Amino acid sequence: MKRIFLTLITALSITYSYAQSPLSFNSRLESVTVYSTGAELNHKVKVSIPAGTSEIILNNMANAIDESSIQVGVPSSVTILSTSFSRDFLKTENKSPAYIKVEDSLQIVKRELNKVQNKRIVEENLLVLLDKNQAIGGVNTGVNVAELIKVADYYKSKQLELRNNIFSLKEAEAKQQERIDRMQQQLQELSLDKTGTTGQIVLQVMATAASNADFNVSYLSPNAAWIAFYDLRAENTSSPLNIVYKANVTQSTGLDWKKVKLSLSTGNPSQNGTAPLLSAWFLEFGEPQYAYDRKKQAYQNRIQTMEARVPMNKEVMADAAQPVLSQLQGKVAGVSIIQNENMLNASFDIEIPYDIASNSKPHSVTLKEFSQPANFKYYSVPKVDGDAFLMAEITNYDKLNLLPGEANIIFENSYVGKSFIDPNATTDTLNLSMGRDKKITIKREKVAEQTGVKFIGSSKKQTFTYEIRLRNGKKEAVNLLLKDQYPVSTDKDMEVELLAAEGAAINKETGVLTWKLSLKAGATETIRISYSVKYPKDKNILNLQ
Incomplete structure (x- = not known):
């Protein structure tokens, strides 16, 4: 009890x-x-x-x-x-002070607009009333000239006054409506601020x-979330490449992050970390689904039985699961940033506290800055684009833990445009585009006197000749990788012959021609390519040029 x-x-x-x-x-x-x-x-x-x-x-x-x-x-x-x-x-209806201010102003402007609209409607009604009451005197009653002039002057002045008032009121309406549109756009932007809309555990x-x-x-x-972006700086083609690694951080968690310790990781914890498995792929002739399922289940049971017979060394597996950590420490503009690396991702620990508002707007954070030896060269495909592009080749880039991202290019102390870094390359060298250089001029033109058509029996033979003229307008010598192409036959009735390529490396499978050129300062050079295509004269090749 x-x-x-x-x-x-x-x-x-x-x-x-x-x-x-x-x-x-x-x-x-x-x-x-x-x-x-x-x-x-x-x-x-x-x-x-x-x-x-x-x-x-x-x-x-x-x-x-x-x-x-x-x-x-x-x-x-x-x-x-x-x-x-x-x-x-209790907090879902919270609005930021900026939102409330704009919202209150919007209500005032809407009330003012309503007053203007009411005035315009009254004036328009008066004008209609005036137009309907223009008959002077009765049917059998005459009106002398003096009275007629007096009435006409009244109608004239009154109509003019009403129409001018209506025009002015319509102008005032348009201005008020414009203010309302701007305020509504501002409210829409401020509504992205999720501060105050919080949660509870x-x-x-x-x-x-x-x-x-x-x-x-x-x-x-x-x-x-955060995404990477970069500044690529180079004084000239003889200096190393300076890479500033940055991040754009956005958040709409409902909390303003105030003086928080911030870390950025290249990982994705929400991504499924389970490695996929493949089961046997059975092909059957018209067999019902239940038979397929039965065979599939029998196969999986057999695999599980085999796995159960294999002894597992849990200690070895536990050791293998431990991440191998390395740590790099540096400073960016006096701010200490520690980069931690493991087998799966990298993280950047920023030592100073950060403020990031909950408004979905990007907040720039500088992660690290380093100088990287680079081999600079120019690259051009004049058949597609007539400009020369400066490329920076860097090796051992896998140690930099770069992510795909947009890059601002500053070359010779001038902003020259944007590029994109894609570190997911399968080669040992990463090529970074540093933008166009207008001081190197390249023109590709067809040579008319060496381009034409000849008929040979039941076939016709078209010959094409192009001349590529290059000029280095810079004060120093440059290395240029030049590419062009000739067509590749896809039919036994087409015969393609490369007539001239003047020192190019030739890829016969793709038809790509590559020249590695060195142009001295102020130097010019001319390259000519020529090819012919022979095919039946009763046929046409649509993309031949």
Whole structure:
């Protein structure tokens, strides 16, 4: 009986604890790790926990959370019974001060517009009334000239006054409507600011004794990301290439990140990390689906039985799973940034606290800056584009942990345009386009006197000759990789012959011609290519040129 009584008291105390009002505490955002998609947010919360079981609400969390990623660090005297996430509905209608200011101004302008529209309508109605009452006197009543002139002057002046008023009011309406349109666009932009639309983590906890404690909370939110972009700088083709590695960070988690410790990672925690497996691919003639499923299941069972017979060395597997870490440390503009690398990704730990607003706008963060030896050369395909492009070749680029991204190009202290870095190359050398150089002129023209058609029996033979003229207008010699092409036959009735290529490396499979040229300062050079195509004269080749 005593045991039953104690059990009843315990159950009643737990029920009473749950029936109590939940305890609410505000969290403080300490640090954020931003991934290519999503971010891990880390909070600290100071809580006062009563003895027994209670419900605790942790406020100021992100507005969207992957619930499976929630982790809460608590003292050993506290046991977490359950965790859940909910939106803070009391704050969903919160608006930023800037939004409220514009919204109030918009209401004022709309009221002013309504007043102007009312005035215009009244004036237009008066004009209609005036037009309907232009009959002077009765049918059998005559009007003398003096009265007629007086009435005519009145109608003239009144109509002119009304029409001028209507015109002015329409102009005022247009201006007010323009102001309204601008304000609505501004409101649309300000609506991206998700500050105030936050979330809550609800905990059911049980404590052995009342205490004050620090809870450490971390979770993943999808509403943040970063992308890489770069500045590529070179003084000239003899100097090394200076690469400034930057990041554009955006977030709309509902929380303004204020003075947080920021890390950027090249990983993606939301991506499925399970390696795919292939099962046998059975082809059957008209067999029902259940037969296919039966054979597939039998095959998979057989594979699992075989795997079970293979002994596993768990210690070796555990050792193999440990990441190999390396650490690079440097400073960018006096800011200490530590780059950590493991087998799967790299991260950049920025030592100074950062502020990033929850408005979906990109926030620039400089990650690192380094000088890289580069081999500069020019590249041109005048058949496609008549300009010469400066290319920077760098080796050992895999150590730089570059990501695909846009790059600003500054060459010889001048901004020359944008390029794109794609480090996912399969070669040992990474080619970076440094933009067009107008000081190298290249012209490709058809030589008319050596281009024509000849008829040979039942065939015709077309000959094409092109001349490529190059001039180096720079003060120093340049190396130029020049490419052109001749056609490749796809039919036994087509005979293609390369007549002249003047020192080019020839790829017979693709028809690509490559010249490696060295042009001295102020020098000119001319290259000529010629080819012929012979085919039946009763046929046409549409893309022959």
